[in-house]
Amino acid sequence: MSHNNNDLTLSAPLSGPVLTLGNVPDEVFASGAMGDGIAIDPLNDCLHAPCDGVVIHVARTGHALTIRADNGAEVLLHVGIDTVELKGEGFALLVKEGARVSNGQALVRFDLDRIARQCKSLISLIIVTNGDQFELQPIASQTIKVGEPMLRVVSRHASTARTLVADNAHTEANASIRITHRGGLHARPAALIRKTAQGFSSQSHLHFAGKSASCDSLIGLMGLGIGEQDEVQVTCRGKDCDAALQALIAALSVAVSEESHAPVAVTPRPANTEAGVLQGVCAAPGLVCGPLFRLNGIELPQDPGNHSADEQLQHLDSALEQVRSEIRNTLDHARQRKAVEEEEIFAAHLALLEDPTLLEAATGSIEQGNAATHAWRDAIQAQCAVLLALGKPLFAERANDLRDLQQRVLRALLGEAWHFELPAGAIVAAHELTPSDLLQLSAQNAAGICMAEGGATSHVAILARGKGLPCVVALGSEVLDVPPGQRVVLDAVNGRLELTPDDARHAQVHQIRDAQKLRRQEQQAQAQAPAKTLDGVSIEVAANVASSAEAQIAHENGADGVGLLRTEFLFVDRRTAPDEQEQRQAYQAVLDAMGDKSVIIRTIDVGGDKQLDYLPLPAEANPVLGLRGIRMAQVRPELLDQQLRALLQVSPLQRCRILLPMVSEVDELLHIRQRLDELCAELELTQRPELGVMIEVPAAALMAEQLAEHADFLSIGTNDLSQYTLAMDRDHAGLAARVDAMHPALLRLIAQTCIGAAKHGRWVGVCGALASDPLATPVLIGLGVSELSVSPPQIAEIKDRVRHMDAAQCRQLSLGLLNLSSAKAVRQACQHHWPLS
Structure with missing residues (x-):
């Protein structure tokens, strides 16, 4: 060289x-x-x-x-x-x-x-x-x-580049930051970055691995292939570069979860070894049978070329506007139903439709004489190829969002309403479905979905789970060779498509589904009744909610109360903090929705991985080990003071209980208890509401007896307690399946918490995901838990499970589980002792 x-x-x-x-x-x-x-x-x-x-x-x-x-x-x-x-x-x-x-x-x-x-x-x-x-x-x-x-x-142009930097030096700001978005900078986080950058006049760019992209371009940002925990450089050039840089750092530091459930690692396609069965990956559980319906994408004929550029540009503009309008309608419906994940997915689609990289490519092609249809298809295909070349499963799945827009705009250009007659109870097969396809199929009452490609963390998978539509992905191209109309069985739980089920298997599937449906109806009929074990022990089954609308649903579903109101819904996605009056009205609305039942309200749990625009905090190397929960209150005490004042003004106050997140020592509890007493005196209240502590760090579980001396109740957050005890990030796709709260170490901490609380006559609840797991119900009863706070749709099922248990037998058998070797061994033992029918 x-x-x-x-x-x-x-x-x-x-x-x-x-x-x-x-x-x-x-x-x-x-x-x-x-x-x-x-x-x-x-x-x-x-x-x-x-x-x-x-x-x-x-x-x-x-x-x-x-x-x-x-x-x-x-x-x-x-x-x-x-x-x-x-x-x-x-x-x-x-x-x-x-x-x-x-x-x-x-x-x-x-x-x-x-x-x-x-x-x-x-x-x-x-x-x-x-x-x-x-x-x-x-x-x-x-x-x-x-x-x-x-x-x-x-x-x-070395010389010109140097001059340009010199000229702009006084209006440029830059910084390095580590990306905390789960799964890296894919469509939804990239949409957030773009939206943030658009609020400033400065030109902003991200630089990673020797490549750069304008923050204006979603496709450019995704094309950088930035993964979770990768370090990137941000540069902003212009008059307001400092403000733009701060806003972008905040946006890049927010962990936008890929989905609210634990993410499913993208698994390689299993080998199809069993005759008559295609093996794939479960994206949404369920068991259905029915005729197979093949859904094909739009194929374009050869383009003769030599079109009028003006005419084709006009066609493309009106098609894009039509699709934007459709997506805005979808967004409005999603907001009304509070379907947050659906809203985020289509907000990203709307941003992609305005992406300069994509629009310039399509416009350039039209100006060379190509038809709008072919120009749009080719522009999308080129961008998909870039994403696929990154070699990361998540980015390959996000190319599907682009293909969705390809199909939607082509339909608008071709004037085809996307209409087909879906046979009753059909199982739809496709190479790969898109989010808008899935919404259409769900509206047409498809029974299930199976795809040759796709991944379990794709946007289609998220939507399918939200709609309760059984879905299997990565079945391989053989699924496209199955004759349309053939009756098949989709066993989504096990990722199987059975191509030649006999009459006996069909009858069995119908029988299982009918039994499940009947069981759900019976459980729902008893949902309002209290949950008592066979030997008379009462277990309160409450609900985890994040708004008064969810509280209303919980009440209708038979909740004995609210076991956890997450107050973050009031603080996120806004420029300023809610004032005392707005908070008081929101908390009062939840109390009103619950009739005469009690409501446990957790104080604000942000910081670390959950940032607020108006509360800039330093970027942290280990956000989950940083300024979170109650620690935030120590840095910004006025925020907690305001929230406590609002809580103390709800009526009737005795139905309101306050819960403190991320407590790790007794002094933190004593300090806030004292502050609560002072605020009660200021407001001339004769009684203060019950004050509880969340047990979500191992230190709190080990100190449960000391905490119970000064707290009125303890509530175990098994999600965080699992990740802190097992030293495994619950958002890590490769470890998610192993972060299991049925691990014997977790069960020991739960047992120790219950023993410590009992010494001071305090009750213990569980508000983490473990409370919603029917397999865990007898174990939690046996270890001494007396309240389970679950997602509203599961209240009836968990109550029914309690009613089939003998608490004395649960106590006796649960103690033996503490000595087992792994979470898997515990689950096997539970299935043996208390089978799930």
Whole structure:
């Protein structure tokens, strides 16, 4: 390698025949979407550095890395095509990110035979990803050896770039930040970033792994492939750059959950080994049978070209406006039903429809004489290819959101109302459905959904779970070969599609479904009655809610009270904090909705991973171990004071109980109890409401006896208690399945909490997800829990479960569970002792 000022000659990192990018068997690389460069079909098994520089990015799977050369050129070296699917097997990294390397240094050893056998191609890429700053001049012959000169990289505008930076230096602000959004910067968080940036006149960009994107472009942001916990640079240029930077840092620090449930790790497609059965992955549980209905996407005929650009642009504009209007209607309905996840998904779709990268690509194609239909399809396909090339399952699933917009706009352009006659009780099969497809199918009473592709964390999966529609994904292309109208059984819980069920199996499925339906009806009929065990022990079954509307539903479903009102709903998605009056009215509305039942109201639990726009907190390396819950009140006491004042003014006050989150020592409780007494005196109240403590950190469980001396009750938050006890992030897709509150260590902490509370005559409730798990009901009763706070739809089921238990037997058997080896062993024992019918 040699370089003169800003010019650089790259030497061959591999030996073998040289190809131009256009001959690479992959549309992303061949189209130049990743940048300009060259390809080699390797004959050796070691990748070498093509120049001196610093390794700025290494793929987790070891198949690719990027080197920043001394002249600023960023060179991506990518071994093979689709090698990300090997998940690192067959690759030995010899350098780390951040390492300084010299020309010719060995970087990665790889297994040539394995890649040749298992991957699409061995052809390897050398691409300059910031090619807008450089011109590439190939100098290689048809075959090349490691170390021979291969490509000249000539700087295009070094001098102008330097001048531009100098001119704008006084109006630029920048910072580094770690991304906390679950799953990285996909469509929904990217929409939040874009919305934030649009509030300022400054131009804002994100920089990651040698690539940059304007914060104006959702597709550009997603195309960076930023994962959870990746560090990115933010730059803002313009008059209000400082304010823009602060707002973007806040937006990037908020953990927008990919879904409210524990995320399902994207699993590889299981092998279809059983005859007559296709095996996939459960995206939404359920068991149904019915005729299969095949749903196809829109296929466009060949475009003759030579269209009037003005006419086609007008067509596209009116189609886009029609789809925007449809999406706005969907958003309004979602807001009315408080379907937060649905609202977030379609808000991101609306933002994608206004994306400059997408619109410019489509407009440019129309101006070259193409039809609006083909221009729109090609613009979307190009962006999907970029997302798919990132090699991350979550980003591949988000390409489905783009395909949704492709289909919707094409329908509007073609004037086709999306109408078909869905047979009664049909199970719909498709290559991959989109969110808008799913809403249509749900409205037409589809019985179930099965897809050749897709993932269990996709937006379609989230919506299917919300609609209670059984859904299996990743079944493979064979599902598309099943003749339409064939009767099948979809066993979504086990991820199975049974293609040739006999009459006996059909009858069995109908019998199981009828029995489940009858059982639910019986449970619902008894939902308002109290829950007592066979030997007369009363268990209160309350509800977890986040608004007065949810409290109303809980009351109708037979809740014995509200076991947890999450007050964050009042504080998020707004510019300023709610005042005392607004808070008091909101809390009063929940009390009113619950008739004469008691309501436990948790004080604000934000901070760390849940940030508020008007409460800037420093970005934290470990948000869940930082300023959360009651710790926030110590930093901003006026917020808690205001909330306590509002709570003390509800009527009747004796029905209101206050719950403190994230308590880890007795002094925190004493301090707030004293403050509550002072506020009662100020408001001339003769009694203060009951004050409880959430047990969600191991320290609180271990100190339960001491806390119970000064608290009126204890409520166990098993979700947080699990992650803190097991040292596993419950939002980590790879660990989510192991963060199980039935772990013997958790059960021991629950037992210790109940023993400690009993010494002072205090009661213990559970408001975490474990309370909603019917398998756990007898265990919690046996360990001494007397209140279970569950999601409103599960009240009847949990009450029914309590009524079938003998509390004395539960106590006796639960103690034995504490000595088992794992959560799995506990669950097996529970299924044996107290089977779920």
